[in-house]
Amino acid sequence: MATKAPAPRARRARASLVLAVLLTTPAAAGCAGGPDEPRSSVDSTALTRPQAAAADGTDIGACADGDCEVLVSEPVTVRFRGPSGAVATLHLTEVGPDEVAYTVKSGSDQYKGSARGSGAGCVTVLRGTGSGNSCGVLGGGVRPSPRPDAVVIRAAPGEDGTALLHIVSG
Numbered sequence: 164m165a166t167k168a169p170a171p172r173a174r175r176a177r178a179s180l181v182l183a184v185l186l187t188t189p190a191a192a193g194c195a196g197g198p199d200e201p202r203s204s205v206d207s208t209a210l211t212r213p214q215a216a217a218a219d220g221t222d223i224g225a226c227a228d229g230d231c232e233v234l235v236s237e238p239v240t241v242r243f244r245g246p247s248g249a250v251a252t253l254h255l256t257e258v259g260p261d262e263v264a265y266t267v268k269s270g271s272d273q274y275k276g277s278a279r280g281s282g283a284g285c286v287t288v289l290r291g292t293g294s295g296n297s298c299g300v301l302g303g304g305v306r307p308s309p310r311p312d313a314v315v316i317r318a319a320p321g322e323d324g325t326a327l328l329h330i331v332s333g
Contacts, residue, residue: 172173217327218230219233220300226330229331231328231330232329236258236327238255239258240252240253241253245270245289246291247270252268253316255318255328258326260322260324261278261322262278262320265285272289276298276318278319280300281322282300283301284298285297286317288316289314289316302319307331313332313333314331316330
């Protein structure tokens with residue numbers, strides 16, 4: 164059975180689609196001008212912005228009292244004083260460019276959070292009378308406010324593969 168040739172309108176639509184794809188690819192969009200000009204190359208690592216400096220640097224031990232701001236670049240376990248004074252544990256399980264995931268254990272409760280994308284992050288609030296967890300778009304690099312009888316954990320991934328971690332006790 165012979166195959167019919169596509170109608171002229173279908174051929175034009177297909178050609179337009181192919182042209183649109185070619186024009187939006189990095190190879191076509193990032194080229195230099197004319198054929199005699201050298202092509203420029205862009206180092207993609209130069210495009211990522213580093214996370215803001217953390218008050219406690221990379222010292223995870225600063226979190227033991229339940230109040231810290233640290234920068235992490237790999238999975239790590241953080242132990243800190245929870246809302247009832249008992250030890251709580253935060254396990255950062257993934258840290259990468261615009262990506263963070265963690266598990267928090269406080270008493271018999273366990274919470275998980277993960278976020279991907281620019282401006283995303285997670286906030287977990289631990290209380291002796293009930294806790295909560297939320298992940299999504301975070302507003303800027305604002306440090307969480309202390310809440311009475313609670314510990315607030317905020318993890319925000321950066322473009323550079325680090326995560327800014329805040330733990331604030333009320």
